[in-house]
Amino acid sequence: MATVRAPIWGTPIFDGAQAIKGYALNKMCYSFNDAVNRNEFLANEAAYCARFGLNPEQYAAIQNRNVLQLIAAGGNIYYLAKFAGILGLNVQDIGAQQTGMTVEAFKAKLLAAGV
Amino acid sequence: MAKLVGGIATSHIPAIGLAIANGLQQDAYWKPFFDGFPPVREWLARVKPDVAIVIYNDHGLNFFLDKMPTFAIGAATEYRNADEGWGLKALAPFPGDPRMSWHLIEELVAADFDLSTCQEMLVDHGFTVPMSLLWQDVVPRAVRVVPLAINTVQHPLPSPRRCYNLGVALGKAIESYPADLRVVVVGTGGLSHQLDGERAGFINREFDLRCLDDIVNRPDELLNLSIHDLVEQAGSQGAEFILWLVMRGALSCHGVREIARKYHIPVSNTGAGLLLLESVS
Numbered sequence: 001m002a003t004v005r006a007p008i009w010g011t012p013i014f015d016g017a018q019a020i021k022g023y024a025l026n027k028m029c030y031s032f033n034d035a036v037n038r039n040e041f042l043a044n045e046a047a048y049c050a051r052f053g054l055n056p057e058q059y060a061a062i063q064n065r066n067v068l069q070l071i072a073a074g075g076n077i078y079y080l081a082k083f084a085g086i087l088g089l090n091v092q093d094i095g096a097q098q099t100g101m102t103v104e105a106f107k108a109k110l111l112a113a114g115v
Numbered sequence: 116m117a118k119l120v121g122g123i124a125t126s127h128i129p130a131i132g133l134a135i136a137n138g139l140q141q142d143a144y145w146k147p148f149f150d151g152f153p154p155v156r157e158w159l160a161r162v163k164p165d166v167a168i169v170i171y172n173d174h175g176l177n178f179f180l181d182k183m184p185t186f187a188i189g190a191a192t193e194y195r196n197a198d199e200g201w202g203l204k205a206l207a208p209f210p211g212d213p214r215m216s217w218h219l220i221e222e223l224v225a226a227d228f229d230l231s232t233c234q235e236m237l238v239d240h241g242f243t244v245p246m247s248l249l250w251q252d253v254v255p256r257a258v259r260v261v262p263l264a265i266n267t268v269q270h271p272l273p274s275p276r277r278c279y280n281l282g283v284a285l286g287k288a289i290e291s292y293p294a295d296l297r298v299v300v301v302g303t304g305g306l307s308h309q310l311d312g313e314r315a316g317f318i319n320r321e322f323d324l325r326c327l328d329d330i331v332n333r334p335d336e337l338l339n340l341s342i343h344d345l346v347e348q349a350g351s352q353g354a355e356f357i358l359w360l361v362m363r364g365a366l367s368c369h370g371v372r373e374i375a376r377k378y379h380i381p382v383s384n385t386g387a388g389l390l391l392l393e394s395v396s
Binding site: 013014030071076078081094098106114 | 174176181199201202270271311312313317318320346351352379380386
């Protein structure tokens with residue numbers, strides 16, 4: 001019998017179902033390891049996304065620069081981090097976006113965890 | 116025979132690499148973290164390991180979801196990094212030790228750990244940040260390396276117990292290598308952090324401190340944790356603690372003496388840990 005675990009609030013688990021769902025999106029983000037591909041994406045986003053076969057949900061999430069939507073569309077945070085890199089966003093920026101906080105408030109929350 | 120001289124574990128956050136590149140070690144934000152390392156470097160300067168086995172996770176540089184090995188070991192003559200999508204600097208190549216790699220492969224597969232083997236392998240920040248912290252990128256490089264990558268990208272991940280047992284087999288394999296080499300095992304990643312989801316920014320000091328203590332003194336107590344437990348208590352990426360457990364498993368054939376320990380919150384989004392254990396006997 002399959003192991004079923006209670007979901008953990010606010011915590012996506014990238015498993016087989018997500019891997020299937022997000023393959024095209026993650027493959028595109030993986031391509032951003034190469035600077036040539038990053039520049040190609042920036043030159044023509046629509047064409048670059050079409051080449052990787054993103055579905056409408058994935059393409060909208062890319063256009064919206066929205067990390068929670070990208071994850072819901074099957075994105076894996078490690079590959080998405082390379083997309084965030086193109087946008088000049090670090091992990092505090094994307095943390096703030098996902099939690100609905102300002103970047104300053106998000107950083108303060110991290111500092112508070114050590115007190 | 117080769118001798119396993121000790122184990123080190125350290126977080127491997129990309130921001131550390133950037134702080135090193137920008138010379139920020141004495142900056143107020145960074146100083147408490149970097150101040151943990153001089154005792155570890157002093158130990159390395161005294162013990163002078165010939166080879167480092169570095170347990171890390173690839174964050175989407177060398178491996179994609181088209182082929183995702185649970186355990187993959189390097190067998191290359193050298194290893195290079197890449198910019199990872201963020202414009203990271205190219206570092207001097209890390210010299211490998213293919214003969215030792217193949218010895219480890221033979222022994223580990225014989226012990227029922229069926230590894231993927233890589234004669235070409237890019238290494239990402241999970242590998243390079245600990246190397247920079249420990250050996251400071253002095254060229255020519257002081258150690259040869261064998262990278263051992265463990266999947267933490269795509270669930271299911273190997274369990275804490277499985278990873279510890281891999282370490283046990285690794286320790287035996289190292290000490291059956293017929294050359295007079297000093298070998299150190301480096302576990303990387305952790306401690307608690309979470310990058311994705313509405314719970315992003317989750318850090319759990321209490322759990323991290325328990326893990327730091329238990330991994331030294333009572334590693335068995337950590338082996339009944341599931342990956343789900345680790346994700347719940349240490350955050351999605353805190354599951355990287357399985358990489359520390361490989362290191363600790365490797366040392367299980369010896370007693371251990373704790374030489375250095377450091378814990379600091381936050382480094383980027385992470386509760387950062389550092390541990391040095393020396394083999395006794």
